[in-house]
Amino acid sequence: MSSAPNAARPPEGVGATPLQRLFSPRSIAVFGGKAAAEVIRQCRKLGFAGDIWPVHPTRSEMEGLPCFTDIASLPSAPDAAFVAVPAEATVELVRQLAARGAGGTICYASGFAEVGGAGVALQQELVAAAGDIALVGPNCYGMLNYLDGVALWPDQHGGGRIERGVAIITQSGNIGLNLTMQRRALPLAYLITVGNKAGDSMDTLIDALLNDPRVTAIGMHIEGLDDVAAFSRVAIKALQKRVPLVALKAGSSELGARTTMSHTSSLAGPDKLYDALFARCGVARVFDVSTLLETLKFLHVHGGLKGNAIVSASCSGGEASLVADLAQAHGLTMPDLPKAAHDRLFNVLGEKVTVANPLDYHTYIWGDLAAQTECFAGLMDCGFDAHVLVLDFPRADRCDGSSWQTTLDGFVAAQKLTGAAAVVLTSLPEGLPDEVGVQLLQQGIAPMQGTADCVLAIAHAARIGAAQACWQQVLPVAEAVPDSAPDGAAISAPAAPHADPSMSSHMLNEVRSKQALQAFGLPTPDGACVPAHEASNTAQALGYPVVVKAVSDTLAHKTEAGGVKLNLKNASEVQAAVASMAHLASEFLVEKMAAEVVAEIIVGISRDAQFGLALTLGAGGILVELLKDTATLLLPVSAGDIRTALQGLKTWPLLNGYRGKVPGDVEALVDAVAAIAAFAQANADRLLELDVNPILVLPQGQGVVAVDALIHLSKDTPA
Numbered sequence: 001m002s003s004a005p006n007a008a009r010p011p012e013g014v015g016a017t018p019l020q021r022l023f024s025p026r027s028i029a030v031f032g033g034k035a036a037a038e039v040i041r042q043c044r045k046l047g048f049a050g051d052i053w054p055v056h057p058t059r060s061e062m063e064g065l066p067c068f069t070d071i072a073s074l075p076s077a078p079d080a081a082f083v084a085v086p087a088e089a090t091v092e093l094v095r096q097l098a099a100r101g102a103g104g105t106i107c108y109a110s111g112f113a114e115v116g117g118a119g120v121a122l123q124q125e126l127v128a129a130a131g132d133i134a135l136v137g138p139n140c141y142g143m144l145n146y147l148d149g150v151a152l153w154p155d156q157h158g159g160g161r162i163e164r165g166v167a168i169i170t171q172s173g174n175i176g177l178n179l180t181m182q183r184r185a186l187p188l189a190y191l192i193t194v195g196n197k198a199g200d201s202m203d204t205l206i207d208a209l210l211n212d213p214r215v216t217a218i219g220m221h222i223e224g225l226d227d228v229a230a231f232s233r234v235a236i237k238a239l240q241k242r243v244p245l246v247a248l249k250a251g252s253s254e255l256g257a258r259t260t261m262s263h264t265s266s267l268a269g270p271d272k273l274y275d276a277l278f279a280r281c282g283v284a285r286v287f288d289v290s291t292l293l294e295t296l297k298f299l300h301v302h303g304g305l306k307g308n309a310i311v312s313a314s315c316s317g318g319e320a321s322l323v324a325d326l327a328q329a330h331g332l333t334m335p336d337l338p339k340a341a342h343d344r345l346f347n348v349l350g351e352k353v354t355v356a357n358p359l360d361y362h363t364y365i366w367g368d369l370a371a372q373t374e375c376f377a378g379l380m381d382c383g384f385d386a387h388v389l390v391l392d393f394p395r396a397d398r399c400d401g402s403s404w405q406t407t408l409d410g411f412v413a414a415q416k417l418t419g420a421a422a423v424v425l426t427s428l429p430e431g432l433p434d435e436v437g438v439q440l441l442q443q444g445i446a447p448m449q450g451t452a453d454c455v456l457a458i459a460h461a462a463r464i465g466a467a468q469a470c471w472q473q474v475l476p477v478a479e480a481v482p483d484s485a486p487d488g489a490a491i492s493a494p495a496a497p498h499a500d501p502s503m504s505s506h507m508l509n510e511v512r513s514k515q516a517l518q519a520f521g522l523p524t525p526d527g528a529c530v531p532a533h534e535a536s537n538t539a540q541a542l543g544y545p546v547v548v549k550a551v552s553d554t555l556a557h558k559t560e561a562g563g564v565k566l567n568l569k570n571a572s573e574v575q576a577a578v579a580s581m582a583h584l585a586s587e588f589l590v591e592k593m594a595a596e597v598v599a600e601i602i603v604g605i606s607r608d609a610q611f612g613l614a615l616t617l618g619a620g621g622i623l624v625e626l627l628k629d630t631a632t633l634l635l636p637v638s639a640g641d642i643r644t645a646l647q648g649l650k651t652w653p654l655l656n657g658y659r660g661k662v663p664g665d666v667e668a669l670v671d672a673v674a675a676i677a678a679f680a681q682a683n684a685d686r687l688l689e690l691d692v693n694p695i696l697v698l699p700q701g702q703g704v705v706a707v708d709a710l711i712h713l714s715k716d717t718p719a
Contacts (some may be wrong), residue, residue, distance in 0.1 A: 003510035017133035018081055019200060021103025023190070024148050025079030027051040029071070030062075032084030035108060035154035037063050039082045041140075042151035046161060049149065053078060062709070068095075077101035082152045083143065086113035087122055090138065104134025104200075106152045112138045113196050123198050135199025136192065141173030144180065144191040147214050157191075158182070164214040165189035166296045169205055170221035171197065171250075175289065184429070184439030185447050186297045200543035203230040204682070210234070210241055217244045217299040219292050223251060228277060228611050228634075232477040237627055239471035244299040244464045246284045248292045249274050252426045273611045276632040280641070281474060282467025284460035290429070294453035295460050301446040302421045304465030306573035307385040308332045310458060312358040312425075313376065314390035315366065319427060320358035322451055323390065330459035334358060337382060344378040367403045370411030373417075380420035386458050387415075388423045390451075392431030408436070412443055422521035425454045475641075477634045480612035481684040506713050509553050511589055517692070518683070521675035523668075523705050527591030532578045536571040538590040544569050545593040548577045548705070550585035556710060567593060594705050598664035599654045600694035601704075602630075603673050607688050613680050617673060619651040620694035635681055642673045655697060664697035668704045688712040 027050050028043065030036035053074055054062035061067055064319050073094070075102045075679040080495055083090050087109045097105055112123035114691050124465075126138060136143060142153040146162050158181035163432050165187030170176045176193040192205060202225060209215050218238070228589075239247050251271065273358045278285045284299075310332050312323045327334055334357045336343070343554045345355045348371055353362050359379065365371035380387045389411045394401045408424065415422040422445045426432040430448040437447035448454035467474065508516065511529045518524055529551055530538050537545045550563035565577035580587055602620030606611055611634060618630030631645040646652060646666065657663030672695055680687055689712040696705050 018104045023078040023145055023208060025050060025103065025150060027076035027078045029053045029074060029081045031053055031055050035084035038154045039152060040065065042153050046149035046151050071100050079103040081105040084108040084154060084235065091126050091129050094126060098129060098131040098133045102133050106142050107137035108154060110139040115138050123196060124189050127198050130199055135194045135405060138198060140178055141193040142193030147189050159188050162187045162189060164216060166217045166219060166300050167209045168219040169194060169217045171195065171204060171223045172221060175221055182293055183434055184293050184297060184449055186293055187300060197226065201226050203227060203234040206584060207234045210238055210243055217242060217296050219246045219296045221248045229477045229479045232277065232281050234472050235283055236471060236476060239468050239474065241281050242303060242468050244304055246286060246292060246295050248286050249276055268609060272632050273608055273614055276614065276634050280634060282464050284464060290450065291453045291456055294448055294450060295457040298446045298448060298457040298461055301444060302461060302470045305385045305461045306465055308462035309335050309384040310386040311379050311382055311384045311387060312388040312390060313361055313379055315361055315363050317360045319390045320360045324358050326452055326455040329453055332459055341378050341382050345375060348375045367406055369406050369410050373413045374409055376411045376414035377417050380414050380418040385421060386423055387420050388425050390425050390427060392426045392428060393433055393436065396433060415445055423448050425451060425719050427451045432496040473640065475636050475638060478612055478636055480610065506710040507553060507556060509551050510549065510709055511551055513711040516711060517676060517679055517709055519678040523673055523703055525591040525705050526705055527589055529587055529589050531587055532582065535578045535588050535590050536574045539574045541573065542592045547591050547593055548574060549589045550581040551587045552585045555584060594696045596699055597696045598662065598699055599651055599697045601669060601697060602693040603676050603695060605687060605690035613684055615677055617645060618649055635677060637677050640668050641676060642670045662699045665700050665703050669697050672704050672706065686714040688714055
């Protein structure tokens with residue numbers, strides 16, 4: 001096959017990266033038998049214009065092309081290679097390709113880390129053999145580039161050549177194959193399956209795709225991320241370039257997580273941390289393939305939205321109410337129509353139609369192209385962020401859909417007049433004929449299939465748009481810091497409940513924990529740690545009422561053990577409290593009780609092998625497990641991140657002055673949470689777990705006070 005220039009990557013000598021050469025090659029080498037021959041056939045079907053070089057030690061030709069006996073005999077270093085030979089032979093071929101200067105390779109074979117045992121070591125050999133060339137796989141199906149006609153793919157597929165569209169990266173070959181068969185008018189630019197992800201990681205693949213201006217959005221099917229910090233950096237780059245990211249993260253259930261680990265040897269991190277990562281970086285998270293496709297389709301057409309205000313039109317009150325219900329559930333607004341628009345629509349629809357948003361325009365103007373065009377233009381002139389027409393087409397094999405086409409023509413004409421962000425929505429996926437979806441896409445109108453998926457896609461687009469607008473304020477996630485405790489460190493306290501059991505730990509008691517956090521600016525109550533006989537005098541000096549707590553390096557849950565006595569009003573109550581806790585400790589913390597508490601907040605830090613340190617805040621006190629009103633943030637965090645997380649809690653109305661009550665000192669609370677985060681980052685190499693519960697939020701202007709704290713460190717060093 002003759003060579004031809006390729007617009008997707010720079011010409012030779014201008015600095016094409018290995019992944020650019022692999023994704024958009026001028027030359028392809030194929031290795032193997034049946035699978036290699038299929039790659040040749042699929043490249044031809046897509047119209048690949050470069051050179052294809054089959055390599056086989058015994059065959060003279062493959063699919064009409066002469067075979068080369070080995071890599072050394074190739075005319076030049078191939079940009080891309082598809083290697084479909086057994087696992088052990090794959091390693092040696094990849095080593096030779098790297099030595100020859102190839103761009104990259106797709107490794108089709110299984111039998112690597114996904115099978116465990118010797119396969120893990122073999123995969124390590126494969127990565128070492130690849131060196132600096134791009135490596136996708138092993139245990140993967142391949143890659144399709146519909147922009148340039150590249151099919152490093154050993155099977156049939158459902159896509160065709162396009163000029164621009166979305167890219168999808170998936171760890172599952174079968175999911176990838178299924179995605180190519182979609183009939184939703186979604187323009188698919190790249191489909192990349194990564195299997196075991198031994199070579200180029202998800203973030204490097206995304207980064208390479210971001211450099212192709214023909215890619216409008218990127219979807220991911222993720223079983224696990226290897227480098228969370230690197231992913232966060234490339235996600236921020238995507239925000240900057242306004243290329244939306246959509247993630248279908250597998251393993252959100254306990255069973256799903258187990259299946260993920262056994263299938264590809266991926267380590268699926270805690271699901272709540274993935275939620276925190278995606279929310280932080282403006283990545284839309286979806287939970288099924290259908291929503292993935294619909295969200296990518298909307299983003300391909302309209303990208304991130306400036307706001308969340310929508311309007312819908314349908315000739316059915318039932319459809320209108322369904323849209324309204326889903327919009328509210330997903331945080332979209334459906335504002336009242338401006339007076340000018342209301343009057344304009346009234347003139348078109350007449351007094352029998354209630355003009356509102358959502359609009360049930362009835363069927364009085366059905367089949368009247370001019371009236372429908374005027375109606376839809378009136379809605380689009382409102383300037384909302386998305387303008388939706390609900391229109392399911394009848395079955396073409398049994399019904400006449402000509403009048404539905406008139407409605408569609410009116411909507412298309414109105415969009416041309418206004419330039420508004422327009423959507424045609426079929427409540428059922430099968431309600432949109434294939435050819436109509438393609439035509440709408442060409443008109444710049446999003447053809448959406450399924451009411452729930454459409455509304456969710458618009459909501460995702462609004463959140464992505466908000467993140468894009470402030471991308472410079474998004475902080476990348478900190479690198480996970482390994483434990484630095486020396487081997488054999490002597491520890492007397494039990495390990496933190498959720499910490500890595502291989503890491504030795506030491507628990508700081510409440511007094512030492514508070515002292516450590518005070519140094520970073522966390523407010524704590526007035527008080528003192530004293531022996532039993534001094535407790536009454538200390539309480540008298542502080543002023544009643546007071547709280548008395550047992551202090552011990554091994555007492556993690558004081559309330560459950562009876563180690564906390566509250567609201568003590570005189571010396572005899574203090575003495576009785578100390579006597580009742582004498583079996584728990586020899587020292588006692590006596591502190592002044594806070595009054596006029598607006599709310600109780602918990603702030604915790606946990607450590608994860610993948611994500612590093614994460615901060616959780618929420619409704620605190622003794623009901624924290626029952627209420628489960630929390631938000632999780634990855635470190636580092638800004639004051640804005642903390643404030644946004646607080647505003648997302650069910651507890652927020654209490655902090656904000658619920659029903660006319662005095663609001664809490666939110667700014668002091670933000671500062672307190674920031675102080676805890678600062679301590680965590682300063683001790684990232686040894687902090688396993690931290691719990692401040694509760695922080696008492698006092699009325700506005702009166703501050704906050706942290707009344708209990710517990711810190712687990714990987715070794716006992718001075719705080």
